[in-house]
Amino acid sequence: MSVDRPGVRIAVLGGFGLWVGGEPVAVPGGSERVLAFVALRCRAAVPRHLIAGTLWPEASERRAHADLRAALARSGAGRPALEITPAEVRLAPGTTVDLHHARRTAQRLLDPAGPHRLPEVPLDAVLALSTDLLPGWYEDWALAEAEEWRQLRLHALETLAARLGAARRCAEAVTAAQAAVHAEPLRESAQTCLVRAHLADGNPSEALNAFTRYARRLHEELGLEPTERLHRLAAGDVRPARAPSASRGGHAGVTRRREEW
Structure with a gap:
């Protein structure tokens, strides 16, 4: 006989959140951590010893398992999000997690x-x-998951910006590239996407401004300079070799070459 469960939604992007039957639910900190840890494993069953050892690494094994039992017992209205057995914990059917959809998109x-x-x-x-x-969560497991997600979404945003530019949807390409730059301002591949998007949109001055901001910040924070390739791109020269001639202005030829996304 099946048991109807209220709709449960867990958010881990932008911070932890839990909704049951469309209503926000507050749970104690230890229960939050268990819910988040299990949610990050998608639909896989997570052994209780793995949860206990990861979330309470300084405790003895016995103490860590006791803390896990207490966190599960105190989860209260959050219990419908989980299926709990003596050996493992997993997400209950029908529980949705915002990260899962975002990962599939990427x-x-x-x-x-x-x-x-x-x-x-x-x-x-x-x-x-x-x-x-999970911004503001500084435990090792949360930081590792956050970095893995950051790398995935940066590559996806850059790919999306390039694809939008190739489709001549330049305003959306700029937005996607700006999101990648905001996530990691010192990442040259993201800055390159933004410069390309501005050029494809017919805005060489915006491309140069983006490049200048990046070059200044890169020098101030890391003592580095942008690559020669990005220098040439920002100046409107997308060719792989030969420096621009003095007779050609800083942005000469941009109108023609911006077609070459």
Whole structure:
């Protein structure tokens, strides 16, 4: 006999949140951590010893298991989100997690064997890929998951920006590239996407401004300079070799070459 469960939604992007039956639910900190840890494992069953050892690494094994039992017992209204057995914990059927949808969006964009279609609503995809995972959580497991997500979404945003630019949807390409730059301002591949998007949109001054801001920050924070390739791109010269001639102005030829995304 099946048991009807209220709809349960867990958020880990932008901070932890839990909704049951459409209503927000507050749970104690220890229960939050268990829910978040299990939610990050998608639908896989998570052994109780793994949860206990990861969330309470300084405690003895016996103490860590006792803390896990207490956290599960205190989860209260959050219990419908989980299926709990003596050996493992997993998400209950029907429980949704915002990260799972965002990951699928990123993976579809990056799949080399995929159809390379644009998302139906590109700006919704940009929004899904623009949010940090559990900001303010500084435990090792949370930081590792956050970094893995950051790398995935940066690559996906850059891919989306390039695909939008190639489709001549330049305003959306700029938005996607700006999201990548906001996530990691010192990442040259993200800055390159932004410069390309501005050039494709016919705005060489915006491209140069973006490049100048990046070059200044890169020098101030790391003592580094942008690559010669990005220098040439920002100046409107996308060719792989030969420096621009003195007779050609800083942005000469941009109108023609901006067609070459």
